[in-house]
Amino acid sequence: MEDHIHYVSFLLKSVAAVCTIIAQTLPQTQHSNHTCSAMSLACSEDRTDNASVASVSIIGGGIAGLACASSLVEFGMDVRLFATGQRGVGGLLATRHFFAGESDAAIPCDTACQLFSASHPRFRELCALWEERGWVRRWPGRAVFLRPDGSCRDTQNSREVFVADGGMEYLARQLAVGISSAGASVRTQMWATAAERTRDGRWDVRWDHWSMGVSDYLVVAHSGKCAKRITSSPGLERCHAALKGVQLGVMWCVCFVFADRLGLPFEIGIVEHGRVLSWVGNQTEKLRAGSGSPSTSECWALLSSNEYGWKNKVPQEFVPAGKAESVAADMLAAFASLAKAQGCELPPVQRQYVQLWGAGPPSNTLQEADAVFDPITRAGVCADWCVSPCVEGAVLSGLILADLIWAHHARAPGAARAHHPPGQPRFEPSRRASAIAAFPGWLDPSTSSSSTVAAARRPVLLPGKATIGESCSSAGSRASRWRRAAHTTAPLEVSPAQIPERQQRRWARACGVRNDPALASDKTERPSTGPCLDKCLQMAVTVDELQPGMLLLRGLLTESAQQWVADAALEAGGAGKGPRPRSTGFYRAARGGGLELNAAQEGRGSFVRHLSACDPLFSEICLRCFAAAAAVASPGTLPELDAQACAFNFYEEGSRGIPWHRDIDETNEGLRNGTGRPVVSISLGDDGDFQYRAQRFDDPVQSLRLRSGDVLVFGGPSRGIPHAMTRVFPGTRAGTLRMVPGRLNLTFRHHV
Numbered sequence: 001m002e003d004h005i006h007y008v009s010f011l012l013k014s015v016a017a018v019c020t021i022i023a024q025t026l027p028q029t030q031h032s033n034h035t036c037s038a039m040s041l042a043c044s045e046d047r048t049d050n051a052s053v054a055s056v057s058i059i060g061g062g063i064a065g066l067a068c069a070s071s072l073v074e075f076g077m078d079v080r081l082f083a084t085g086q087r088g089v090g091g092l093l094a095t096r097h098f099f100a101g102e103s104d105a106a107i108p109c110d111t112a113c114q115l116f117s118a119s120h121p122r123f124r125e126l127c128a129l130w131e132e133r134g135w136v137r138r139w140p141g142r143a144v145f146l147r148p149d150g151s152c153r154d155t156q157n158s159r160e161v162f163v164a165d166g167g168m169e170y171l172a173r174q175l176a177v178g179i180s181s182a183g184a185s186v187r188t189q190m191w192a193t194a195a196e197r198t199r200d201g202r203w204d205v206r207w208d209h210w211s212m213g214v215s216d217y218l219v220v221a222h223s224g225k226c227a228k229r230i231t232s233s234p235g236l237e238r239c240h241a242a243l244k245g246v247q248l249g250v251m252w253c254v255c256f257v258f259a260d261r262l263g264l265p266f267e268i269g270i271v272e273h274g275r276v277l278s279w280v281g282n283q284t285e286k287l288r289a290g291s292g293s294p295s296t297s298e299c300w301a302l303l304s305s306n307e308y309g310w311k312n313k314v315p316q317e318f319v320p321a322g323k324a325e326s327v328a329a330d331m332l333a334a335f336a337s338l339a340k341a342q343g344c345e346l347p348p349v350q351r352q353y354v355q356l357w358g359a360g361p362p363s364n365t366l367q368e369a370d371a372v373f374d375p376i377t378r379a380g381v382c383a384d385w386c387v388s389p390c391v392e393g394a395v396l397s398g399l400i401l402a403d404l405i406w407a408h409h410a411r412a413p414g415a416a417r418a419h420h421p422p423g424q425p426r427f428e429p430s431r432r433a434s435a436i437a438a439f440p441g442w443l444d445p446s447t448s449s450s451s452t453v454a455a456a457r458r459p460v461l462l463p464g465k466a467t468i469g470e471s472c473s474s475a476g477s478r479a480s481r482w483r484r485a486a487h488t489t490a491p492l493e494v495s496p497a498q499i500p501e502r503q504q505r506r507w508a509r510a511c512g513v514r515n516d517p518a519l520a521s522d523k524t525e526r527p528s529t530g531p532c533l534d535k536c537l538q539m540a541v542t543v544d545e546l547q548p549g550m551l552l553l554r555g556l557l558t559e560s561a562q563q564w565v566a567d568a569a570l571e572a573g574g575a576g577k578g579p580r581p582r583s584t585g586f587y588r589a590a591r592g593g594g595l596e597l598n599a600a601q602e603g604r605g606s607f608v609r610h611l612s613a614c615d616p617l618f619s620e621i622c623l624r625c626f627a628a629a630a631a632v633a634s635p636g637t638l639p640e641l642d643a644q645a646c647a648f649n650f651y652e653e654g655s656r657g658i659p660w661h662r663d664i665d666e667t668n669e670g671l672r673n674g675t676g677r678p679v680v681s682i683s684l685g686d687d688g689d690f691q692y693r694a695q696r697f698d699d700p701v702q703s704l705r706l707r708s709g710d711v712l713v714f715g716g717p718s719r720g721i722p723h724a725m726t727r728v729f730p731g732t733r734a735g736t737l738r739m740v741p742g743r744l745n746l747t748f749r750h751h752v
């Protein structure tokens with residue numbers, strides 16, 4: 001047995017081996033005390049008494065990672081999931097929203113996975129649960145194979161087929177919410193760059209120079225280039241070898257909103273032997289059931305064939321000018337001829353959107369295992385390509401890896417023995433023509449029903465499975481234990497006090513405050529005018545890198561600094577101490593006499609002032625805030641600061657905020673090429689809801705509650721984020737801040 005322990009393992013696809021592990025895992029509690037917590041992805045016994053809580057880091061927030069995380073949470077493990085995608089969780093469960101035509105309702109469109117089927121009992125049980133919760137619904141639509149000669153033939157689908165209401169991404173988001181509300185930490189837009197083994201054999205997940213936390217187990221639920229890089233560290237050889245063998249497809253998706261209904265007699269068309277297209281899907285029909293809104297336009301998603309994807313491969317981060325247009329034209333032409341064969345002329349296009357999936361659906365499948373797990377180094381991989389290129393395959397792989405980790409952690413006697421000598425991982429081309437498939441057995445007409453997920457695989461079923469919906473006596477207490485554990489780890493900490501002076505001066509020069517004596521002697525206290533500069537910022541804060549170039553530093557300003565900034569800003573804007581406002585800054589003369597806020601209809605006053613006309617402490621505080629953000633920003637994402645002016649906004653109680661806009665001004669060029677100089681925004685007083693979109697006005701809305709002392713920095717690729725202040729919450733500031741009712745915001749930027 002000792003010999004075997006030295007072997008890195010693949011779990012053989014053998015029911016016997018797997019069941020041995022699981023059966024031996026829980027000898028004492030097997031038939032008693034069933035539990036089933038909120039997620040219920042895998043109901044389990046209450047096993048936490050058997051073993052201490054172990055931690056698992058999961059890199060990848062696609063459906064495989066989410067399934068694995070959910071199951072591990074069920075097992076009582078302390079889970080941290082790092083989603084690497086630009087747009088948060090979901091991976092190929094991706095949905096975009098568009099505005100087109102007259103309608104002001106957003107049109108959802110699935111840009112990769114269109115729907116999924118369920119055949120394996122374990123997955124079907126899960127789908128039933130998701131359905132009960134309203135996360136997915138059965139899809140009654142018609143899917144056909146489209147032949148090159150223009151004929152079409154119905155798919156023989158005897159399986160359950162699902163879509164997520166509002167788009168596939170919804171399912172992923174609901175899973176993520178469920179996982180985090182069960183106490184796990186789910187962090188989005190975390191670009192893990194490496195995983196290193198610590199001296200005590202644990203896993204330190206790194207994002208360049210930061211540690212994002214150390215854990216007992218590591219799961220790579222992510223494919224593509226970065227996954228290969230992450231697994232090139234010692235201890236991950238097995239994972240790396242498997243990842244090297246997988247062939248990921250390249251897929252373009254083009255979404256078209258047509259001005260009128262097409263009247264095609266199907267909702268999903270699977271294009272047989274398509275040179276350009278592989279799938280076409282009517283999003284309006286597919287996603288609208290339940291909403292009932294009559295609409296004349298129709299949105300279709302067209303997915304390219306893998307062959308076309310490879311021929312037209314370009315870097316996903318940088319699609320050359322004109323490429324998206326030429327791909328859209330090719331795909332539209334291919335669709336037009338398919339439609340024509342059905343007797344349909346395409347109506348005019350109102351809107352189009354192009355997306356490239358550089359690490360798209362896999363075209364081969366690992367033969368030896370449903371998941372990769374190395375019990376020696378406690379690391380594993382789960383992915384659709386381990387089982388079957390579809391949602392079901394991804395979920396099963398995630399669940400199986402969770403089973404293996406749990407079995408290992410619980411020291412199942414058979415766990416170490418169940419592994420086999422290493423060899424080169426074997427892959428075979430997926431028998432299903434396209435991974436987006438989600439319809440195992442549908443795509444390749446020659447595939448017999450015996451090659452469905454259910455028949456081909458022997459996934460692990462936990463013994464003594466509880467009935468879904470059964471109450472869980474101890475889930476509450478376990479959840480709070482994990483929550484505490486998750487909160488004690490603050491992976492992105494920055495200590496502003498330690499930022500080198502040299503760097504601070506460089507920024508100071510960029511802002512033109514070089515000659516300010518206060519900065520030259522920045523250790524000196526300024527008792528008459530302001531706080532000690534060294535005490536302006538908290539010693540250490542947690543930073544959220546919301547997306548590249550956009551960082552939120554919660555509560556960065558100390559109370560004394562908040563008080564000074566609030567007093568000085570209100571004073572500068574004419575709302576300072578005194579019997580009544582002065583007609584500068586926030587106020588203007590009202591028509592009927594007296595003064596009013598200068599954006600009175602919004603309950604807001606605003607003005608911009610050059611920094612040379614402001615108290616120098618403003619620039620110094622701004623510089624330090626920026627320095628704190630720059631110290632932790634991903635390399636190359638945050639250009640240097642060159643703020644020369646400050647925009648002051650004062651929102652009175654009941655203010656309607658500030659409408660959607662971009663801070664365009666001087667940086668048009670930077671906005672276009674993603675190198676815009678950063679904006680530093682400081683919030684004071686009452687809480688406010690800051691809404692933003694990742695890049696464009698049709699990206700989904702994200703929301704942040706900004707509180708007094710918070711600092712938001714956005715530059716580089718995030719310089720052009722559309723944003724708005726949608727609501728101010730009266731009376732929510734900390735009692736220690738003495739300020740007129742309302743909210744203040746200071747936005748430092750180049751100049752306006």
Ligand SMILES: O=C(O)CCC(=O)C(=O)O
Pocket residue numbers: 647649658663681683688690706723724725744745747
């Ligand atoms: O008040 C805020 O947080 C945002 C202000 C803003 O967007 C602006 O002044 O451009």
Ligand SMILES: [Fe+2]
Pocket residue numbers: 661662663723
């Ligand atoms: Fe703004």
